[in-house]
Amino acid sequence: xxxxxxxxxxxxLNTSNALHVLKGINLDVADGDFVSIMGASGSxxxxxxxxxxxxxxxxxxxxxxxxxxxxxLTETESAKVRNKMIxxxxxxxxxxxxxxxxxxVALPLYYRGVSRKKRNDMALGYLDKLGLKDWxxxxxxxxxxxxxxxxxxxxxxxxxxxxxxxxxxTGALDSKTSQEVMDILRQVNEEExxxxxxxxxxxxxxxxxxxxxxxxxxxxxxxxxxRQ
Amino acid sequence: MKDLFEEIFLTIRANKQRTFLTGFSIAWGIFMLIILLGAxxxxxxxxxxxxxxxxxxxxxxxxxxxxxxxxxxxxGRRLQLKQNDADFLxxxxxxxxxxxxxxxxxxxxxxxxxDVVSTSMSGVEPGYEVMRNLIISSGRFVNNxxxxxxxxxxxxxxxxxxxxxxxxxxxxxxxxxxxxxxQIVGIYEEEGGGGNRQPEVYIPLNTAYTIFNPDKNVSNIxxxxxxxxxxxxxEIYTKEVRQLLAQRLQxxxxxxxxxxxxxxxxxxxQAQTIFNGIALFVWIIGIGTLIAGIVGVSNIMLITVKExxxxxxxxxxxxxxxxxxxxxxxxxxxxxxxxxxYIGLLLGIGLTEGVASILxxxxxxxxxxxxxxxxxxxxxxxxxxATAILILAGAIAGYIPAKRAVNVKPIExxxxx
Numbered sequence: 187x188x189x190x191x192x193x194x195x196x197x198x199l200n201t202s203n204a205l206h207v208l209k210g211i212n213l214d215v216a217d218g219d220f221v222s223i224m225g226a227s228g229s230x231x232x233x234x235x236x237x238x239x240x241x242x243x244x245x246x247x248x249x250x251x252x253x254x255x256x257x258x259l260t261e262t263e264s265a266k267v268r269n270k271m272i273x274x275x276x277x278x279x280x281x282x283x284x285x286x287x288x289x290x291v292a293l294p295l296y297y298r299g300v301s302r303k304k305r306n307d308m309a310l311g312y313l314d315k316l317g318l319k320d321w322x323x324x325x326x327x328x329x330x331x332x333x334x335x336x337x338x339x340x341x342x343x344x345x346x347x348x349x350x351x352x353x354x355x356t357g358a359l360d361s362k363t364s365q366e367v368m369d370i371l372r373q374v375n376e377e378e379x380x381x382x383x384x385x386x387x388x389x390x391x392x393x394x395x396x397x398x399x400x401x402x403x404x405x406x407x408x409x410x411x412x413r414q
Numbered sequence: 415m416k417d418l419f420e421e422i423f424l425t426i427r428a429n430k431q432r433t434f435l436t437g438f439s440i441a442w443g444i445f446m447l448i449i450l451l452g453a454x455x456x457x458x459x460x461x462x463x464x465x466x467x468x469x470x471x472x473x474x475x476x477x478x479x480x481x482x483x484x485x486x487x488x489x490g491r492r493l494q495l496k497q498n499d500a501d502f503l504x505x506x507x508x509x510x511x512x513x514x515x516x517x518x519x520x521x522x523x524x525x526x527x528x529d530v531v532s533t534s535m536s537g538v539e540p541g542y543e544v545m546r547n548l549i550i551s552s553g554r555f556v557n558n559x560x561x562x563x564x565x566x567x568x569x570x571x572x573x574x575x576x577x578x579x580x581x582x583x584x585x586x587x588x589x590x591x592x593x594x595x596x597q598i599v600g601i602y603e604e605e606g607g608g609g610n611r612q613p614e615v616y617i618p619l620n621t622a623y624t625i626f627n628p629d630k631n632v633s634n635i636x637x638x639x640x641x642x643x644x645x646x647x648x649e650i651y652t653k654e655v656r657q658l659l660a661q662r663l664q665x666x667x668x669x670x671x672x673x674x675x676x677x678x679x680x681x682x683x684q685a686q687t688i689f690n691g692i693a694l695f696v697w698i699i700g701i702g703t704l705i706a707g708i709v710g711v712s713n714i715m716l717i718t719v720k721e722x723x724x725x726x727x728x729x730x731x732x733x734x735x736x737x738x739x740x741x742x743x744x745x746x747x748x749x750x751x752x753x754x755x756y757i758g759l760l761l762g763i764g765l766t767e768g769v770a771s772i773l774x775x776x777x778x779x780x781x782x783x784x785x786x787x788x789x790x791x792x793x794x795x796x797x798x799x800a801t802a803i804l805i806l807a808g809a810i811a812g813y814i815p816a817k818r819a820v821n822v823k824p825i826e827x828x829x830x831x
Contacts (some may be wrong), residue, residue, distance in 0.1 A: 241731060241825040261820075262735045269733020280728045280828065284428030297733040302417060341732070 187252060187349060187381045188215040188238060194246035195233055207233045209404040210247070215383060217348070220375045222384045222392040225401025232353055234401075235385045239272055239351045240264040252348060269297050273342030273380070275371075277354035279334040281326040287313060287337045288322040294345040312340040316370065332363035336370065343374055350374070352384045356391055368394050422746045429718075436714045436747075437754030440804055443707025444755055447700045447800050448762025448792050452769075454696035456790025458689050463788055465682050472545045474636040474676045475503075475655065481671040484664060493663055493672055497623070497630035506658055511638040514539035517622045518633040524570070524615060525590040526578045533574065534614045535591065537622025543602070545636050553585045553600035560599075561618040566625075568596035571613030572603050594625055645680040652677055700800075707804055712811035715747055719815035726819055727827025736820040740813065747812030748805060755801045766791050
């Protein structure tokens, strides 16, 4: 599903100061896998996730997503790949605050050209699956953190992507809600067969995935296989 | 497309204040422009109506009182023009097109049965209707045969006809002045409604001499001149007229009080200069208002796009192409400017048309007062052009910042707070 070869990324803070964040990452994630990336803040794990999500570019190496080389894509091309292949779950939810839960969930389908009635029906179905049917017409500001993250998950899976990228999905939630969110993500991975890549710094979150990739100073330091 | 508008409607609904502020600066700009241009036009129309009384190239000579002693004659002498002075002028003046001596009687009663209309009367020669800008709506004006044979015929205003002959044709009917019956041969109207004067009646000059004025005194002499096109030429011509009559009537050629020569062309040109000044002033303020509107819209769009950078980041992560985001912003901006531009246009035109119709109504009821404000409406083409400019500006004002926002990497847009 994901094939990374010698990925480098440097941020130029100013003319004399450059930050070498990724120093040659090699990684393969198989289709349907459930993987977590762990590491201290600043270790480059979020940067890698953004590169995999084509939200950011890389300087060196090559990245294949489902066999397609992701390099020098125009914004329009990358938007299409994101829309078709990738769902995002963010730490800060990133819901559009003036849209209701239903409208937020339906948005990826809008960009896929699905008719309004059909996408709203589908969005309601997904909200129902995540136990939020009664909250469909509420604004994000009227919902709790756990509810918002469930709306975000519904939005990430509605377009049936091949890959979900979750950047600290439990980072803003209490431990009970965190567990609920992890249960949902695992369920999505098992039932919808969607490859799941989670960035976290919480050990108890990482331990629930099949594989933990440990990050240190821009390099993969170790890979733990959790499945017996 | 329908989907796009649903998406835009949602944004507008969610950002009522922003939408209102943008819309208000547009609507206000258009509204003020229409009011300003309308007021300018009203003033101009009002003043122009004063010039409709006599045609632009006409001059008229009114006798006055001498203010300088001349060849042993005391000053303070009242001059009197006679028919033979008119004949003299007619043979000696150059480039004359129409010419008429006028005998005016200020207060007469026009009687038909029990109905009476008090008005003034002018004895005129054929051709006077051209100088006076009369529109003959039925029948004819005084002609040469009428004048030569001193026929008792009369031309009256349609309003007067309406009072004396309600619901019937007045042509061929008789009215009495001083118990002398006159046959109505023509009905006239005036351009622009004719202001508020009590419309006068016209009879042949020779008829007037026979019945009212055996001494053949002349109240004024009116004529139109060809080949006089600017105020200098008109001044030279006026001087020649004054010199001709100064010799004949024995007054100082420099004495402007002895003879009033009213020259419509130079008054018209003076007024034209004032109008041009007013028009320039109105346009400067109008364009200023438009620019203020454009700046307002640009500002709000700039802030809007900045505020929405994070939202655009989210949309991009979900698969929005740069084009779709550009279209979202520009079409939203276009929708708001068009909608509110239309509102401003409706309000502005509604107000100016309303004022115009009220003025038109009260204008007929009032008397004597000259109207300084007539039909304060605006050329629709100008307004539509202004609205189009504002809408275009709104689109550009949305496009430029949106283009910049769209070029931001999605991750940077997402991190934007």
